Amino acid sequence: MNVLLDHLPEFREGFIGTVLLTLSSGLLAMVLGVIVAGFRVSPVPPLRFLGAAWVTLFRNTPLTLLFLIAWFVVPVIFWPGLSPWTKAILALGFYTSAFVCEAVRSGISTVPLGQAEAARSIGMTFIQTLRLIVLPQATRTVIAPLSSIFIALTKNSAIAGAFSVAELFGVQKLLSDKGFAIVPIFLFVAIAYLIITFTISGLFRLLERRMGVAR
Amino acid sequence: MAEVSVTKDAAPAADELVALRNVNKHFGALHVLQDIDLTIDRGEVVVVIGPSGSGKSTLCRAINRLETVESGTITIDGKPLPQEGKELARLRADVGMVFQSFNLFAHKTVLENVMLGQVKVRKAEKSAAEDKARKLLDRVGVGTQADKYPAQLSGGQQQRVAIARALAMDPKIMLFDEPTSALDPEMINEVLEVMQQLARDGMTMVVVTHEMGFARSAANRVVFMADGRIVEEATPDQFFSHPRSDRAKDFLSKILHH
Ligand SMILES: Nc1ncnc2c1ncn2[C@@H]1O[C@H](COP(=O)(O)OP(=O)(O)O)[C@@H](O)[C@H]1O
Ligand SMILES: [Mg+2]
Numbered sequence: 001m002n003v004l005l006d007h008l009p010e011f012r013e014g015f016i017g018t019v020l021l022t023l024s025s026g027l028l029a030m031v032l033g034v035i036v037a038g039f040r041v042s043p044v045p046p047l048r049f050l051g052a053a054w055v056t057l058f059r060n061t062p063l064t065l066l067f068l069i070a071w072f073v074v075p076v077i078f079w080p081g082l083s084p085w086t087k088a089i090l091a092l093g094f095y096t097s098a099f100v101c102e103a104v105r106s107g108i109s110t111v112p113l114g115q116a117e118a119a120r121s122i123g124m125t126f127i128q129t130l131r132l133i134v135l136p137q138a139t140r141t142v143i144a145p146l147s148s149i150f151i152a153l154t155k156n157s158a159i160a161g162a163f164s165v166a167e168l169f170g171v172q173k174l175l176s177d178k179g180f181a182i183v184p185i186f187l188f189v190a191i192a193y194l195i196i197t198f199t200i201s202g203l204f205r206l207l208e209r210r211m212g213v214a215r
Numbered sequence: 216m217a218e219v220s221v222t223k224d225a226a227p228a229a230d231e232l233v234a235l236r237n238v239n240k241h242f243g244a245l246h247v248l249q250d251i252d253l254t255i256d257r258g259e260v261v262v263v264i265g266p267s268g269s270g271k272s273t274l275c276r277a278i279n280r281l282e283t284v285e286s287g288t289i290t291i292d293g294k295p296l297p298q299e300g301k302e303l304a305r306l307r308a309d310v311g312m313v314f315q316s317f318n319l320f321a322h323k324t325v326l327e328n329v330m331l332g333q334v335k336v337r338k339a340e341k342s343a344a345e346d347k348a349r350k351l352l353d354r355v356g357v358g359t360q361a362d363k364y365p366a367q368l369s370g371g372q373q374q375r376v377a378i379a380r381a382l383a384m385d386p387k388i389m390l391f392d393e394p395t396s397a398l399d400p401e402m403i404n405e406v407l408e409v410m411q412q413l414a415r416d417g418m419t420m421v422v423v424t425h426e427m428g429f430a431r432s433a434a435n436r437v438v439f440m441a442d443g444r445i446v447e448e449a450t451p452d453q454f455f456s457h458p459r460s461d462r463a464k465d466f467l468s469k470i471l472h473h
Contacts, residue, residue, distance in 0.1 A: 119320070
């Protein structure tokens with residue numbers, strides 16, 4: 001117990017770090033994932049190809065490799081001087097966006113084709129059809145898979161700790177390096193992750209119930 | 216896939232609204248539209264009839280380019296159908312479509328269904344769109360259902376809402392693809408009456424239907440399709456009393472036996 005009480009600031013910083021990292025890369029993944037899903041169902045072949053390539057690339061690359069690329073390749077070729085935070089968010093966000101895209105796409109495929117045809121036949125553009133008719137009806141089926149994706153994202157964010165971003169998992173390394181007993185430390189870290197992932201699944205279940213009542 | 220070419224070999228007649236010239240389409244090996252020539256004049260009501268699988272729905276859907284065609288030209292009000300994009304969307308707003316399965320937006324109320332196109336496509340004011348939507352819903356006899364969701368309505372009511380949704384765009388022409396085929400018998404008439412009223416009001420209509428009562432009372436012309444071809448075109452009286460082709464005689468004897 002002492003380990004926790006004596007290092008409460010470190011634990012707190014790590015906890016907040018993990019929450020912020022999950023939130024911001026989750027947001028990036030959502031935005032990218034929905035856009036890329038739009039690409040994948042668009043009537044424009046080059047966009048469809050781009051969407052498929054995006055998913056193939058980011059879903060099949062190990063996340064650690066993406067971190068290495070974000071750390072050592074991106075600054076050299078694209079933007080030098082990125083903060084470790086930004087690099088971690090980019091790696092996690094891009095990686096997760098591929099999974100979000102596929103979840104959204106399978107949600108889209110559950111919406112009857114007639115809905116989109118009716119929308120197009122009153123003169124809606126492709127983007128209007130997607131935004132106003134198809135995506136709102138896909139949301140309900142997308143919520144459950146999204147919940148798992150965000151829980152995976154929370155745990156994946158631990159990799160950032162190995163790249164010296166202040167987050168929960170890094171706290172464990174910091175303290176065990178100082179020679180504290182590792183078992184209680186691991187226990188506290190695990191509990192902290194549980195708190196976050198339980199919150200996520202709780203929030204999503206609430207959302208799912210809300211959507212059920214809405215219609 | 217070749218796109219519709221923009222040829223102008225003849226000036227369109229003054230009252231010609233839709234013209235299909237030599238239109239062809241395949242689904243894989245199936246030649247679903249074969250050399251289709253069809254002209255629909257302003258104010259005309261054309262009933263398309265024919266056995267299942269003869270290409271009636273495909274013909275209907277080709278007119279607002281829900282299906283692309285491989286060769287031939289389709290013009291609406293003298294303008295050839297454009298490529299997928301903003302211009303096509305604008306043109307589709309002028310072509311109302313009513314589906315066999317209604318296809319009302321399931322997550323929107325009846326009122327929202329009829330307002331949505333006005334607000335998002337025609338950029339109408341919300342209040343004006345609502346007024347117009349309520350008037351149209353009254354006109355098709357479902358004014359009291361405005362705040363319900365589609366799933367809470369009967370099939371006949373849903374189809375009348377779908378007609379109101381299409382009318383809200385002030386279309387130049389209305390396409391109906393078997394609008395009463397998914398309905399219980401007691402609901403067919405309430406939908407046909409709305410369509411009959413539309414026809415009397417001078418709306419240009421293409422109606423795929425096997426309802427002979429409607430064809431006889433509302434249609435100017437009957438187009439009989441079989442195996443992707445237009446086999447016969449005649450007035451309703453001529454067609455139902457004295458069909459010329461064997462295919463039509465055969466088909467009529469089958470549906471009359473019911
Ligand atoms: N999207 C499609 N893909 C492949 N075949 C199709 C498609 N739509 C229709 N068909 C086929 O084309 C033929 C004509 O269909 P359709 O136009 O729906 O006929 P109808 O409305 O007269 O019953 C049918 O044999 C049908 O199976
Ligand atoms: Mg059909």
